[in-house]
Amino acid sequence: MQMTNPAALPADWRDLYALTKPGVMRLVVFTAICGLLAAPVMPPLVIGFTAILCIALGAGAAGALNQWYEADLDAKMKRTAKRPLPAGRLDRQTALHFGVGLGAFSVILMELATNALAAILLAVSILFYVLIYTVWLKRRTAQNIVIGGAAGAFPPLIGWVAATGRIELLPVFLFAIIFLWTPPHFWALSLFVRSDYAAAKVPMLPVVAGVAATRRQILIYAIIMAAAAVAPWPLGLTGWLYGAASAILGAVFVVFAIAVAANKATEPKEMGQEKRLFAFSILYLFVLFAALVADRWLLP
Amino acid sequence: MTKVADEDPKPEAEIIRARQRERARIMAWLLGGFVFLLFLITLAKIGMGK
Numbered sequence: 001m002q003m004t005n006p007a008a009l010p011a012d013w014r015d016l017y018a019l020t021k022p023g024v025m026r027l028v029v030f031t032a033i034c035g036l037l038a039a040p041v042m043p044p045l046v047i048g049f050t051a052i053l054c055i056a057l058g059a060g061a062a063g064a065l066n067q068w069y070e071a072d073l074d075a076k077m078k079r080t081a082k083r084p085l086p087a088g089r090l091d092r093q094t095a096l097h098f099g100v101g102l103g104a105f106s107v108i109l110m111e112l113a114t115n116a117l118a119a120i121l122l123a124v125s126i127l128f129y130v131l132i133y134t135v136w137l138k139r140r141t142a143q144n145i146v147i148g149g150a151a152g153a154f155p156p157l158i159g160w161v162a163a164t165g166r167i168e169l170l171p172v173f174l175f176a177i178i179f180l181w182t183p184p185h186f187w188a189l190s191l192f193v194r195s196d197y198a199a200a201k202v203p204m205l206p207v208v209a210g211v212a213a214t215r216r217q218i219l220i221y222a223i224i225m226a227a228a229a230v231a232p233w234p235l236g237l238t239g240w241l242y243g244a245a246s247a248i249l250g251a252v253f254v255v256f257a258i259a260v261a262a263n264k265a266t267e268p269k270e271m272g273q274e275k276r277l278f279a280f281s282i283l284y285l286f287v288l289f290a291a292l293v294a295d296r297w298l299l300p
Numbered sequence: 301m302t303k304v305a306d307e308d309p310k311p312e313a314e315i316i317r318a319r320q321r322e323r324a325r326i327m328a329w330l331l332g333g334f335v336f337l338l339f340l341i342t343l344a345k346i347g348m349g350k
Contacts, residue, residue, distance in 0.1 A: 010316055010319040010320055010323060011319075011323075012319055012322075013322060013323055013326050043344075044344040044347065044348065046337070046340040046341055046343075046344045047341065047344050047345075047348075050337060050341060053337075112338075112341065113341050
């Protein structure tokens with residue numbers, strides 16, 4: 001059997017695809033579609049499709065550049081050690097070229113297909129994720145997820161702006177909802193994988209401030225997020241369908257967050273409440289945004 | 301190990317060629333799709349009066 005260094009071979013397309021973090025992209029694409037469909041103006045189908053494609057490609061570029069920068073960190077964590085770069089299946093320069101090229105392509109195509117404001121927002125979201133979150137905050141502060149969460153909050157705003165060409169109050173609320181949703185979502189996860197973050201010396205909140213403080217923060221953010229999610233309804237930006245869905249979902253989210261706050265467990269295998277909140281947080285966002293679209297299209 | 305590798309360098313060359321072929325095929329499809337997408341975007345823009 002011949003010994004070959006896999007990183008010296010031409011990159012396999014599957015590894016390039018894995019660089020884009022397809023799992024994360026599902027939520028990005030879904031929220032972007034919802035932002036676009038919730039807008040009062042519907043662009044032609046091909047323009048809408050291209051806008052979503054650009055947002056997905058932009059998110060993929062940000063994911064690739066994140067993995068390019070964090071290859072050393074990923075190698076130290078069980079959850080990420082099998083990614084193409086830490087596993088040695090891809091060389092870093094290929095990942096860098098792929099990420100920069102994909103990012104530039106997505107922004108240019110967005111400008112050609114939709115409008116300059118959507119393209120600028122897409123560029124800002126990519127740069128924010130790579131420079132502000134990945135390079136600057138992640139290894140320096142326990143607030144990394146709080147500020148970095150803004151990068152993931154852009155897709156519905158960009159979807160809306162791609163359709164209308166304007167920033168309005170409702171898409172700003174959509175941005176705020178995802179921004180406030182990110183900390184409880186990630187902190188719930190980081191509670192039961194905190195040994196991974198500790199081993200990689202990433203200052204996630206449970207590692208720096210402890211488990212109890214993280215649980216309190218999860219509850220505080222859950223309450224603020226639930227309130228922000230309901231707010232568009234009394235402000236007259238949405239109908240009762242979204243209002244009812246956001247109220248019920250928010251109440252369940254807060255109840256689960258209270259259960260997390262009350263939990264005293266320190267071992268991951270005893271953190272059923274945290275795992276439940278993490279799983280529900282994903283469902284929460286999907287159903288909330290689906291309710292927004294249903295509200296826009298089904299109600300008179 | 302080295303002796304075997306010297307005697308039979310074929311597998312690595314084959315892997316490289318196979319990957320290059322596969323990537324070239326995917327690239328061709330993507331470029332074709334991109335051109336078609338640009339065509340459709342142009343038609344849509346004309347339809348919108350832009």
